[in-house]
Amino acid sequence: MSLLLLEELTAGRNGVPVVRDLDLEIQAGEIVALLGPNGAGKTTVLETVGGVLPALGGSVRVGGEEVRSVPRAAGLGVSYVREGRGLFTQLTVRENLQLRTHSRRAARDLLPRYPILEALADRRVGLLSGGEQQLLAVACALSVEPRILLIDEMTMGLAPVAVKQLLELVRDAADRGVAVLFVEQHVQEALQLADRACVLRHGELVAQGTSEQLTEQLEALHDSYFDMSMPS
Ligand SMILES: Nc1ncnc2c1ncn2[C@@H]1O[C@H](COP(=O)(O)OP(=O)(O)OP(=O)(O)O)[C@@H](O)[C@H]1O
Numbered sequence: 001m002s003l004l005l006l007e008e009l010t011a012g013r014n015g016v017p018v019v020r021d022l023d024l025e026i027q028a029g030e031i032v033a034l035l036g037p038n039g040a041g042k043t044t045v046l047e048t049v050g051g052v053l054p055a056l057g058g059s060v061r062v063g064g065e066e067v068r069s070v071p072r073a074a075g076l077g078v079s080y081v082r083e084g085r086g087l088f089t090q091l092t093v094r095e096n097l098q099l100r101t102h103s104r105r106a107a108r109d110l111l112p113r114y115p116i117l118e119a120l121a122d123r124r125v126g127l128l129s130g131g132e133q134q135l136l137a138v139a140c141a142l143s144v145e146p147r148i149l150l151i152d153e154m155t156m157g158l159a160p161v162a163v164k165q166l167l168e169l170v171r172d173a174a175d176r177g178v179a180v181l182f183v184e185q186h187v188q189e190a191l192q193l194a195d196r197a198c199v200l201r202h203g204e205l206v207a208q209g210t211s212e213q214l215t216e217q218l219e220a221l222h223d224s225y226f227d228m229s230m231p232s
């Protein structure tokens with residue numbers, strides 16, 4: 001059984017559909033990129049999987065159980081790094097981890113896993129670089145030992161060295177069995193990290209496949225971004 005299963009999902013805000021009839025399966029340990037131009041509905045999909053938005057039609061299931069709310073999604077093991085990251089910028093790295101895990105001890109035990117964050121443990125998060133903040137946001141999301149990790153705008157605005165560190169962190173999580181669904185603007189970077197990718201355009205799935213398959217169709221993908229032609 002797929003760990004995450006979207007069947008004929010219709011999703012949107014205030015009852016207005018943005019994404020229609022989306023089918024998507026993700027297995028434990030798999031990394032899937034969600035691509036597409038601005039306004040395609042990528043964030044809408046993540047918010048629906050995270051329980052922030054209700055499904056307007058079809059279903060979102062985790063391990064066979066339907067996601068219907070944020071607490072339900074969390075209970076089923078969905079952890080969500082939203083755009084903006086949701087960190088407490090006035091608090092330190094250590095305090096953010098403590099808040100997320102509800103435990104000083106858990107934060108202390110987790111920090112050595114992330115040498116870059118450990119070196120910054122007592123610095124206020126507002127003083128960190130964007131890349132350091134994104135590493136912390138992902139570390140916080142992973143601290144609850146999720147089965148599914150959702151990341152919106154994963155590398156937006158980050159320096160190449162930070163992107164590399166982040167990709168390694170996400171790959172490590174997947175190697176431990178976490179299923180990852182992430183949104184990314186940089187198609188080539190996304191295809192490097194992901195096992196598979198889906199391309200949304202105007203709320204519809206216009207291409208999907210393994211990263212190798214989509215790399216071969218890169219030109220067609222770019223065309224679909226720029227509204228010229230659709231991949232067949
Ligand atoms: N708060 C909102 N209220 C009403 N409509 C919204 C709201 N946020 C987004 N939308 C609309 O929903 C559609 C999909 O938005 P969504 O944020 O899911 O797209 P996206 O693929 O994440 O885009 P981007 O790449 O710009 O982040 C867009 O047409 C957008 O205008």
Ligand SMILES: [Mg+2]
Pocket residue numbers: 042043044152
């Ligand atoms: Mg978005």
